[in-house]
Amino acid sequence: MSKVLIKGNEAVVRGALLAGCKNFFGYPITPASEIAETAAYYFPLLGGTFLQAESEIGAINMIYGAASFNTRCMTASSSPGFSLKQEGISYIAGAELPCVIIDIMRGGPGLGNIAPEQADYNQVVKGGGHGNYNLIALAPNSAQEMCDLTMLAFDLSDKYRNPAVVLADGIIGQMMEPVEFPKPVETIPDRPWAVRGTVDSHNLICSIELLPDKLEAHNEALQAKYAKIKEHEIRYEATYCDDAEHILIGYGIVSRILHTVVDVLRAEGIKAGLFRPITLFPFPTPQFEAFANDKNVKSFFVSELSAGQMVDDVRLAVNGKKPVNLHTRMGGNIPTVKELVDKFKATI
Amino acid sequence: MKTTILQKPASFYDEFVLKGGSQLKSTHYCPGCGHGILHKLIAEAISDFNIQDRTVLISPVGCSVFAYYYFDVGNIQAAHGRAPAVATGYKRANPDSIMISYQGDGDLAAIGTNEILHAANRGEQMTVFFVNNAIYGMTGGQMAPTTLIGQKSTTTPRGRTLQNEGYPMKMAEIIAILEAPVYVERVMLTDAKNIARTRKAVRKALKIQIDKKGFSFVEVLSACPTGWKMTPVNSKKWMTDVLSKHFELGVKKDISEDREPVIVMHPEPHFKEYHELLDIKSLADKITDVKLPALKPILDEVKIAGFGGQGVLSMGYALANIAMGHNYQVSWLPSYGPEMRGGTANCSVKVSDQRIGSPIIDNPTVLVAMNKPSLIRFEEDVQPGGIILYDSGLIDTPPTRKDVTVIGIQATEEADKLGSRKIANMIMLGAYAKSSGYLLENYILQALPLIIKNKAFHEMNDKAFKLGMRLAK
Numbered sequence A: 001m002s003k004v005l006i007k008g009n010e011a012v013v014r015g016a017l018l019a020g021c022k023n024f025f026g027y028p029i030t031p032a033s034e035i036a037e038t039a040a041y042y043f044p045l046l047g048g049t050f051l052q053a054e055s056e057i058g059a060i061n062m063i064y065g066a067a068s069f070n071t072r073c074m075t076a077s078s079s080p081g082f083s084l085k086q087e088g089i090s091y092i093a094g095a096e097l098p099c100v101i102i103d104i105m106r107g108g109p110g111l112g113n114i115a116p117e118q119a120d121y122n123q124v125v126k127g128g129g130h131g132n133y134n135l136i137a138l139a140p141n142s143a144q145e146m147c148d149l150t151m152l153a154f155d156l157s158d159k160y161r162n163p164a165v166v167l168a169d170g171i172i173g174q175m176m177e178p179v180e181f182p183k184p185v186e187t188i189p190d191r192p193w194a195v196r197g198t199v200d201s202h203n204l205i206c207s208i209e210l211l212p213d214k215l216e217a218h219n220e221a222l223q224a225k226y227a228k229i230k231e232h233e234i235r236y237e238a239t240y241c242d243d244a245e246h247i248l249i250g251y252g253i254v255s256r257i258l259h260t261v262v263d264v265l266r267a268e269g270i271k272a273g274l275f276r277p278i279t280l281f282p283f284p285t286p287q288f289e290a291f292a293n294d295k296n297v298k299s300f301f302v303s304e305l306s307a308g309q310m311v312d313d314v315r316l317a318v319n320g321k322k323p324v325n326l327h328t329r330m331g332g333n334i335p336t337v338k339e340l341v342d343k344f345k346a347t348i
Numbered sequence B: 001m002k003t004t005i006l007q008k009p010a011s012f013y014d015e016f017v018l019k020g021g022s023q024l025k026s027t028h029y030c031p032g033c034g035h036g037i038l039h040k041l042i043a044e045a046i047s048d049f050n051i052q053d054r055t056v057l058i059s060p061v062g063c064s065v066f067a068y069y070y071f072d073v074g075n076i077q078a079a080h081g082r083a084p085a086v087a088t089g090y091k092r093a094n095p096d097s098i099m100i101s102y103q104g105d106g107d108l109a110a111i112g113t114n115e116i117l118h119a120a121n122r123g124e125q126m127t128v129f130f131v132n133n134a135i136y137g138m139t140g141g142q143m144a145p146t147t148l149i150g151q152k153s154t155t156t157p158r159g160r161t162l163q164n165e166g167y168p169m170k171m172a173e174i175i176a177i178l179e180a181p182v183y184v185e186r187v188m189l190t191d192a193k194n195i196a197r198t199r200k201a202v203r204k205a206l207k208i209q210i211d212k213k214g215f216s217f218v219e220v221l222s223a224c225p226t227g228w229k230m231t232p233v234n235s236k237k238w239m240t241d242v243l244s245k246h247f248e249l250g251v252k253k254d255i256s257e258d259r260e261p262v263i264v265m266h267p268e269p270h271f272k273e274y275h276e277l278l279d280i281k282s283l284a285d286k287i288t289d290v291k292l293p294a295l296k297p298i299l300d301e302v303k304i305a306g307f308g309g310q311g312v313l314s315m316g317y318a319l320a321n322i323a324m325g326h327n328y329q330v331s332w333l334p335s336y337g338p339e340m341r342g343g344t345a346n347c348s349v350k351v352s353d354q355r356i357g358s359p360i361i362d363n364p365t366v367l368v369a370m371n372k373p374s375l376i377r378f379e380e381d382v383q384p385g386g387i388i389l390y391d392s393g394l395i396d397t398p399p400t401r402k403d404v405t406v407i408g409i410q411a412t413e414e415a416d417k418l419g420s421r422k423i424a425n426m427i428m429l430g431a432y433a434k435s436s437g438y439l440l441e442n443y444i445l446q447a448l449p450l451i452i453k454n455k456a457f458h459e460m461n462d463k464a465f466k467l468g469m470r471l472a473k
């Protein structure tokens, strides 16, 4: 199949529809509005529904409702909107409903700005709302992955009855690249637990357990599910890591810049490798543990568009065995290749 | 009181197993509470209308949080105030269902005001039963938005005042002034007469939904002896003498006779049509008769900059598309965020035979400057040995760099002569194609009308592109 030049934000919508998504509920916010706009155009054409909700709170609760039925549904937003969705996401995670949420991150805190940041890592990857829960979090770094990981998010969220987030930044959303679109998914997994409005489906969707023992058991079941996700669903990309002495780490747009950085360093004879987590939850902890135990590896260098949030997970995995260095930019600034090369060299 | 409402309808569970504990036949509601009566009226209507198997009831947060203990239907328990949004989502996903949003006054009139107003205003096909007991029952008797002036609660210990808390909210009246709702009535659960009215209202509201006529809203004044610290008997008296004087009973709106059923038909295209419907069409599939040259080892980093309206983004889009058609790896990135201000726009196009790392261009190999601010901004960034293409008609101070190839083209002036200023970008594209030398002219000429779809420009673009190629010599 041949390729189409397309924006990441538009690839998301096409990917979603090809994954059989039928319902989109959203609320406009830059830089995620294009997703809602594209969805508003295409969802009705394919027999789905698009609805602009009264707020992100409205949108995520519409998702809670739609996800209780046996069709796929999604919403998209950007950082301030994601904050607002947290209550609903906690309910969705508690009731174990599958759905996909796209977060095109922007600068914060507060209204911040509309330039790219990666400061939603903690509020997406660490649960975010109240209670012990985790979201599956996927971090695309190309327009192709905006399509592919959106589709994967639907599959994983159905497989584990867990909300899945596609966590991207404004650049990955705005950038156009060639995308090869797969064939549509024709059947989605059955949802025997769904409220379908039939005789055999007087089911209950609920996140309440009044008795501490029962709620503890529910929490333990959730934790067991997350453990299973950690065991089976880690995805990452390792480039030039086999003989690398220094592992450079970033996700999303930063991983693209680091790719060029590593090319520059290799050309200078420095044995640098690029490690890019594709799943942020589950985080590729075992891979970092392996690097930490590898005699060949001397240091880690993390770059993020935040004050340093993902780096905590790297440090936990490396567990003090090797230095973990960090260079961050915030507020919508993006490090240049030269800046990263210089900052990295200063650490070795 | 009629005996029928004391019978358990089929849509009411015989035993409340989900409730647990030893008393599986009684509800969790306090003596004298209105929730239980309303539950039964609703269950009775569900059974009588024979809609049990397609009814989905949203249990709110509040005393009726456990409504799902009792109703043998599809049940969804929602967050505080969000029931109308949850019902909207479900109904949109499953239009054949009968949606009931059951809510208290804190839930509907305080934390969930936004959700109820918008669901009502959209005319969602749902039925809302709004239990107004003028207090927060569940959390122990705090003030509700419907608490009366002077009424004591645990958070208005000296009584609600106008100055501090404002007036009690009349939700039925508020909903009734919206255009979409079909039927709005306020009723009261006190004596047999009023309960009979309530039963009628419940049935009418559900019937409207069954007939697909839209949104209906029944506000039910309901006793909370525990929260009010009154006996059940005194509670009923207070409702009759005081509460219903402020919250006047009656039909606030009824356009059910005039309203036609709303039936939304969704197309159901076959999977085979999806790509077509999603506009997934590639250039390569359409241009098959051009023999493409082998890939050259290049990494071209093209910065195209100018005023908004000069078509810098579409020039970049065309270039990236054409290079992709030649089987190169490409990326296209528009200026984005704060950069967009001040009327200037730029985009970054990378073309390579190798996988493209960063799509961001720090140091362009080619700068296309369509106006003076762009030249000033990016000239210094261009890589030594690179190319600067600039509009020498609009920019009076030519680039000063000696280590790059400078090509001045009076693109805007020439475009005017060809008939539209808007095609200056295509002249520049021709100049780029000529000076970079890795793209085929006859491929581009076939591709341009497929990329830039506005037919009015096809001929002009063709001419402009060819002119650009000539001028760049």
Ligand SMILES: Cc1ncc(C[n+]2csc(CCOP(=O)(O)OP(=O)(O)O)c2C)c(N)n1
Pocket (backbone or CB within 6 Å): B061, B062, B063, B064, B080, B103, B104, B105, B106, B107, B108, B131, B133, B135, B136, B137, B138, B139, B144
């Ligand atoms: C976000 C949130 N805020 C507050 C609460 C606590 N809370 C539970 S029920 C309730 C009031 C419910 O009152 P109402 O809607 O009048 O219903 P009633 O209990 O009187 O039937 C409140 C404030 C909550 N569960 N969630």
